[in-house]
Amino acid sequence: MKSVIRTAGGGPEVLRFVERPVPEPGPGEVRVRVHVSGVNPTDWRSRRRALPPGMDEQVPHQDGAGVIDAVGPQVDPARVGQRVWLWEAAWQRPWGTAQQYTLVPDAQAVALPDHASFDLGAALGIPALTAHRALTVRDGGPGRIGPGTLDGATVLVAGGAGAVGNAAVQLARWAGARVVTTVSGPLKGALARAAGAHHVVDYRAQDAAAAISALAPGGVDIVVEVAPGVNAALDVAVAARGAVVAYYAAGENEQLSVPVLTTLSANLRWQSVFVYTVPTEAKQRACADVAAAVHAGALRVGEEAGLPLHRFPLERTAEAHTALEEGAVVGKVLVDIP
DSSP: OEEEEBBSOOOGGGGGEEOOOOOOOTTEEEEEEEEEEEOOOHHHHHHHHHOOOOOBBBBSSSSEEEEEEEEEEESSSGGGOOOEEEETTTTTTSSSSBSSSHHHEEEEEEEEETOOOOOHHSSSSSHHHHHHHHHHSSSOSSOOTTTTTTTOOOOESSTTSHHHHHHHHHHHHTOEEEEEEEEESHHHHHHHHTOSSEEEEEEESSSHHHHHHHHTTOEEEEEEEEEEHHHHHHHHHEEEEEEEEEEEEOOOTOOOOOOOHHHHTTTOOOOOGGGGOOHHEEEEEEEHHHHHHTTTTOOBBGGGGBOOOOEEEGGGHHHHHHHHHTTTTTEEEEEEOO
8 A cells, every 4th residue: 555654753854655565453443545634733743753662663644534444353343334534543653644544443433424525524633623622621611512502602713714723613603602713814814704703803903902802892711722822911811701721732932921910810721732632531522522513514624614725645745744834825734645
């Protein structure tokens, strides 16, 4: 089978296009014929690092979509032929989705309905599970996402044109929240509106704190934050009492500093969200809710959904990493598997 592997950490040049044997599923595993592989920032960040202990080589990419073509012992044989989306395929494992066939634990292959494209399936995974976690960690808030679970809440999504931001906007809208998002220009503003944001604030063209406060005089209840160090002052200024700032990313060496007395009196909560180490039960709920959103048509991809797709063939996976790492594209990077 055709595959992309790395045997060391480094730049995109460490990714090699090779031929490998088709793997056989072990106990509790399914084998998936991958159609589309999704690329996330954590993929190129992990590529820079050394291989996990005990691995001589690793196939990159956590997310993907395809069809189960074989199952191992302890897995229902009826799953063969099922369309699925994959999550965390390469987390502490050698088998990512940048190859024609991959192996994942049974629970990490989630049923994908016929009306949902493989492109959508490959774009779920890390972004959608991260967004779900960010929307469900507020004290007293719902632990699940579904119609009506966020009725009456105001959600601020920082960077609504990114993959996680897009998923957060769509999930929050599906759950009934009023959604405000910040963007860095008109193009990203158009994408955030296409995703379903009620209000878009261009922080380069407006006073973001004043604009958000005017839209939400009582403050925002949940902040889905992509740049906590940069946006801390803004988040403090617009947060409601008892709000949560759920942050899932940051720049290299970015530091977070907040005014203690102001945040103390407002009972603000700062919650990190690293989806790979989220408690198992929370991740199971997230997978169930994301699957329900897909079935309901509440999660979409493509420019009309605010998430343009940028495609690369498998043999050009290194170029896909470069495009994402250098910020050359806005939207979702996908790798087509032959």
